[in-house]
Amino acid sequence: MHKNDQMTPNERLAAFMTGSPMDRILAMPVVCSMSGMALGMTHKEKRSTALNEARAQAACYERFGNDLTITEYGLHGVGAALGSVLTDPEDAVPAIIKYALEDINNVNQLDMSRLELKNDKKFQLHLEATKILIDMVGKEAPTGVLISGPFTAAASIYRTENLLRATRKNPEKLHQLIKFCNEGLKMVYREFIKAGAVILLCDPIASGTILHRNQYLEFVLPYTIDLMKDIHEAKGMVCYHICGDTTSIVGDMVQSGCDMLSIDNRVDLEYTKKIAGSKVPILGNVDPVEIMYLGKPEDVDMAVKTCLQKAYDSPNGYIVASGCDLSGNIPLENIDQFMASVRKYGKWPLDPNNFL
């Protein structure tokens, strides 16, 4: 347990879920892509072995005392297993350079068995990392696994621009592709749930910055509802996140049946509280780039304070989080400050005089 806390993240989360008192408000900076930095590892070193991935998370937890440790199946996992080709940069997140599916009319040739645990080495690695991490920190802190949602999984198989064209020109095949992804994802989710991880379902390509609400309603939400149902049947818990400006779909996202909702910095937290706060706990939304990457500790302090002002009284509870994954050469002091500010302003019982 972090020296400045009185409860472990597990105890705090349990208190949060049952509405019991806790030592401070929950804090979940998304320390995923950058986690290797806590041990001086590059991104490539971090992602190369299960042990490294787990050790990086354990090191973050030790230093920050953050309330959620995170492993990843990733956003490109489905595509990579099916034959999409990724870059392999030393210190950055890999990006897709070649897509498994060139012509959407060939969607029925995709081979579901390649997504199975026994056939996918990367899946095995990340699941192993999750198990090791839970062994290391599970007594104190929960572990979440970052996995793509259906639309982003489809975009890891088939080029996004053509995916968008297909929403008009070939909706039937596109539905088939997304349905395929959904069935694959169910299999993946279930393995991580079995290992004891919380599902962090991220669907960045379904962002309001890219899709119109109508496209979200037709091609994303029905599949997401189906997924959430399956996760719950498997006794899993799920936090739902879409990047960018999701203002127009926040109300729809809650309809998915998610257990928690996470929003990016492009969406107003107060608006989210109004639309979704009475249904689920909300997480957000310190700007991961402007504040966490480019800002100074005093900017972080101010940003955490502003978030609390906006959302501390959200009816189903509020968790201070970064708007999105922390990536790039983030000054670790900014994450230290993030936690220090939550401990300062979010001390229990919450006293609005501390931050208003």
Place this chain on the structure above:
Amino acid sequence: MTVLKAELLKRLSDGVVDMEEEAVIETCKEYVEAGYPALEGIMNGLVDGMNRASQLYEDEEYFVTDILLCSDAMYEGLAVLRPHLPSSEAEKIKPRGVIGVVEGDTHDIGKNLVKIMLETAGFEMFDLGRDVPLNSFVEKAREVSASFVCLSTLMTTTMPGMSTVVELLKEAGIREQVKVVIGGGPISKKFADTIGADGYSHNAVEAVKLVKSLLNIA
């Protein structure tokens, strides 16, 4: 009876706005057969339609998918009309720009939208694609005597590459001649200022206004 030019131009413009690729191709052929000038068909037909689509995008009536489909129709039409441009027009020098997604990143929808809008606005764009080695921006800018370079990224980890391009342009001694504009999800005006870029745009329509103002083009 020959269809009036004005009517064909309207059909071209409407065809782009309505994303009707086939109709645009057919109308372009009809337009050429009637002997009307290709340049006018491009400017007052296809480009006019794309400009209307941009306006709809700005008004948030059109979204990314709409713009992509409108541009598909426009480019199909251009492929029919361009060969009929008189050589004096075809060879006319337009202001040139180099565009690409910086090394390490392959997300290129934003870049493609910006390129579409800039081409529509009359710039000649040299598209280096995605995951572009930083030095290639400089080499291409020099090779084609570009007036500006557009850099895009969606990933935080590749943002520093933009700063490197600015430095490389300086080292090559052409920074003064080449404006640098940047954009993409994690990018901000503040970041543009920090690395010494000339401008930042948060969307494709704004990018055109930005480039025009930097180059003093009305």
